Amino acid sequence: MSSTVEQVIQSPDKDAVGGTATYCVGCGSCAYLDPAFNIAKSADGCYQASIQGSIANEDAVNSACPFASSINEDVLGAELFSEQADIHHDQYLGYWLNAYVGYTSADGWRSRGSSGGMVSWLASKMLEDGLVDAVIHVKDGPDPEHMYTYQVSHNVDELKTGAKSKYYPVEMSEVLSYVHEHDGKYLFIGIPCFVKAVRLLCRQDEVLNKRIRYCIGLVCGHLKSDFFAKSEAWESGVPLDNIARVDFRHKTPGSPASDYAVEVRLTDGEKPVIKRTAELSTTNWGLGYFKYNACDYCDDVLAETADVTFGDAWIPKYVNDGEGCNVIVVRNQEVQNLFDRHRSELVLHDSDSAEVYQSQAGGFRHRRQGLAYRLYVHEQRGEWTPTKRVKPSLDGVSDRRQKTYAMRTVLKNESFAAFREAVKANDFNEFKKHMKPIEHSYRRVSTSPKKRIIRACKRIFKRVLPAGAVSRIKNLMGGGRS
Numbered sequence: 001m002s003s004t005v006e007q008v009i010q011s012p013d014k015d016a017v018g019g020t021a022t023y024c025v026g027c028g029s030c031a032y033l034d035p036a037f038n039i040a041k042s043a044d045g046c047y048q049a050s051i052q053g054s055i056a057n058e059d060a061v062n063s064a065c066p067f068a069s070s071i072n073e074d075v076l077g078a079e080l081f082s083e084q085a086d087i088h089h090d091q092y093l094g095y096w097l098n099a100y101v102g103y104t105s106a107d108g109w110r111s112r113g114s115s116g117g118m119v120s121w122l123a124s125k126m127l128e129d130g131l132v133d134a135v136i137h138v139k140d141g142p143d144p145e146h147m148y149t150y151q152v153s154h155n156v157d158e159l160k161t162g163a164k165s166k167y168y169p170v171e172m173s174e175v176l177s178y179v180h181e182h183d184g185k186y187l188f189i190g191i192p193c194f195v196k197a198v199r200l201l202c203r204q205d206e207v208l209n210k211r212i213r214y215c216i217g218l219v220c221g222h223l224k225s226d227f228f229a230k231s232e233a234w235e236s237g238v239p240l241d242n243i244a245r246v247d248f249r250h251k252t253p254g255s256p257a258s259d260y261a262v263e264v265r266l267t268d269g270e271k272p273v274i275k276r277t278a279e280l281s282t283t284n285w286g287l288g289y290f291k292y293n294a295c296d297y298c299d300d301v302l303a304e305t306a307d308v309t310f311g312d313a314w315i316p317k318y319v320n321d322g323e324g325c326n327v328i329v330v331r332n333q334e335v336q337n338l339f340d341r342h343r344s345e346l347v348l349h350d351s352d353s354a355e356v357y358q359s360q361a362g363g364f365r366h367r368r369q370g371l372a373y374r375l376y377v378h379e380q381r382g383e384w385t386p387t388k389r390v391k392p393s394l395d396g397v398s399d400r401r402q403k404t405y406a407m408r409t410v411l412k413n414e415s416f417a418a419f420r421e422a423v424k425a426n427d428f429n430e431f432k433k434h435m436k437p438i439e440h441s442y443r444r445v446s447t448s449p450k451k452r453i454i455r456a457c458k459r460i461f462k463r464v465l466p467a468g469a470v471s472r473i474k475n476l477m478g479g480g481r482s
C-alpha cells in the first residue's frame with residue numbers, strides 16, 4: 001500500500017499512547033527533490049519536514065521518503081545484493097555475505113573511533129584505493145545549535161576529523177545537492193533510514209545513482225533529538241549557554257566498551273568536562289529518552305540496504321575490551337575484496353547471524369515484536385501508520401511485554417515534556433523529578449519480581465564496590481543496550 005509524505009509528516013492520528021504522531025525522521029530526501037519541503041528543527045529538537053506551497057512531483061517525493069515509500073528494505077536488498085554468489089538472507093541481517101567481530105589495528109583509527117574504528121578505516125581505504133573520491137558523513141557543525149552536520153570529506157585528513165557516532169539530529173538535503181552539483185564518486189555513511197532514503201533516491205535520480213557508489217550503514221538503536229546532547233552536558237554540570245559541542249563516545253581506558261563517557265566542550269574555552277554516561281540519567285538507551293517518534297516505526301536495525309554495516313560488539317566475549325570492537329555485516333563482494341586486500345590491518349573474528357542478532361537483541365525485540373504491538377494498537381483505533389514489513393499483531397506478546405512497550409512510548413513522550421519544564425525552571429533537577437515516578441512505573445511493569453530482587457541486590461553491591469565493577473559484572477552476565 002503506498003503512502004504519502006504528507007501522512008508521514010503529520011499524521012492526523014495519535015501515537016501509541018495518544019501523543020501527536022509524526023513519522024518523519026527529517027532526513028531531507030523530500031527537500032532535496034522539491035523546494036516545497038523545508039527541513040527545520042521542531043520545538044522538541046528533532047529535524048522535521050514541513051510543506052510550504054505546492055508539491056511539484058508528488059510521486060517522486062513519496063517514493064523517496066523512507067517512511068512513505070512502498071519499496072521496503074527487502075525489495076531494495078534484493079535489487080542490490082541478491083545476485084551475488086554465496087549470498088545468504090536472514091530476517092534480521094537482510095542479505096549478507098560474511099559477518100565478523102573485530103577492529104582495525106591501523107593508524108589510530110580505533111582510538112579515534114566509537115567502536116573498533118572500522119567505519120573510518122574502511123572509508124579511508126576506499127579513498128586510497130580510488131574506489132571513491134569523497135565521503136559523505138557527519139562532522140563538526142558551525143555552532144552549538146548545529147553541533148554536527150552532514151559534510152563531504154575529500155581526503156583522509158578530513159575524514160579523521162569526522163570519526164565517532166553523533167547521537168544528534170542531522171539532515172542530508174544540502175549535502176545531496178552538493179553531490180548533484182559536483183561530479184565524482186562518493187561513499188555515503190548513515191543510519192538505516194538515511195541509507196534507505198539514499199537508495200530510494202538513487203532509483204529515480206540518475207546523477208545520484210552514478211555518483212553514490214557505496215553506502216556504509218551504522219547499526220541504529222534510534223535517533224536522538226538535540227535535547228539528548230543538551231541534557232548530557234547540562235547534567236554533567238555545564239549550563240546550557242556554555243555548551244559548545246558534545247563528544248558522545250569518549251573512551252575510558254580500562255573499563256568495558258559499553259562504559260564510556262561524554263566529553264563536553266565549552267563555549268568559554270575552559271577545560272572540557274568529562275562524565276561517565278553511567279552517571280547520567282538520560283543515557284539508558286532502553287528508556288528511549290528524546291527518541292524520534294519515527295524510530296518506533298522502523299524495522300531495520302542493521303541498515304539492510306547498506307553495502308556493509310558496522311555496530312558495537314557489546315557481547316560478553318568482546319565488551320570487556322575497552323578499546324572497542326565492531327560487529328560487521330558485509331553485503332557487497334567488493335567490500336569483502338577490500339577487506340581481503342588489507343587483511344593485515346584488521347583483526348577479524350568470523351561471526352554468524354546468531355551472534356550479530358545477539359549483539360542487538362534488545363533493538364530487535366523493540367522494533368519487531370514491539371512494532372507489531374504498536375501497529376496493532378493503531379489498527380484497533382483505525383489510525384494510519386506507515387506500512388512496515390512487520391504486521392500488526394499481538395501474537396506472542398505477553399501482557400507484561402504489551403505494558404512494557406506502551407510504557408516506553410510514555411517514557412519517550414514525557415522525556416520531551418520534562419526537558420522543556422527543566423529549561424523553563426532553569427534547573428535540570430526538574431527533569432529528574434518529572435521522570436522518576438514514570439521510570440519507576442516502567443520498571444515495575446517491565447521487570448519480573450525475581451529480576452527486581454536481583455536489581456535491588458546489585459544496587460547494594462554498587463554502593464560497596466569500586467566504580468566500573470558493576471558494569472563489568474553486568475557485561476560478564478550478557479548485558480548491553482536493551
Ligand SMILES: Cc1cc2nc3c(=O)[nH]c(=O)nc-3n(C[C@H](O)[C@H](O)[C@H](O)COP(=O)(O)OP(=O)(O)OC[C@H]3O[C@@H](n4cnc5c(N)ncnc54)[C@H](O)[C@@H]3O)c2cc1C
Pocket residue numbers: 109112113114115116117118119120121137138139162163164165166167168170189190191218219220221222223224310311312313326360363481
Ligand atoms: C544514531 C546512532 C545510533 C546507533 N545505535 C547503535 C545501536 O543501537 N547498536 C550498535 O551496535 N551501534 C549503534 N550505533 C553505531 C555505533 O555507535 C558506531 O557508530 C559504529 O559501531 C561504528 O563505529 P566505528 O568506530 O567503526 O566508527 P568511527 O570510525 O567512529 O566512524 C563513524 C563514522 O560514522 C559517521 N557518523 C557518525 N554519526 C553519524 C550519524 N548520526 N549519521 C551519519 N553518519 C554518522 C561519522 O562521520 C564517521 O564517518 C549507532 C550510531 C548512531 C549514529
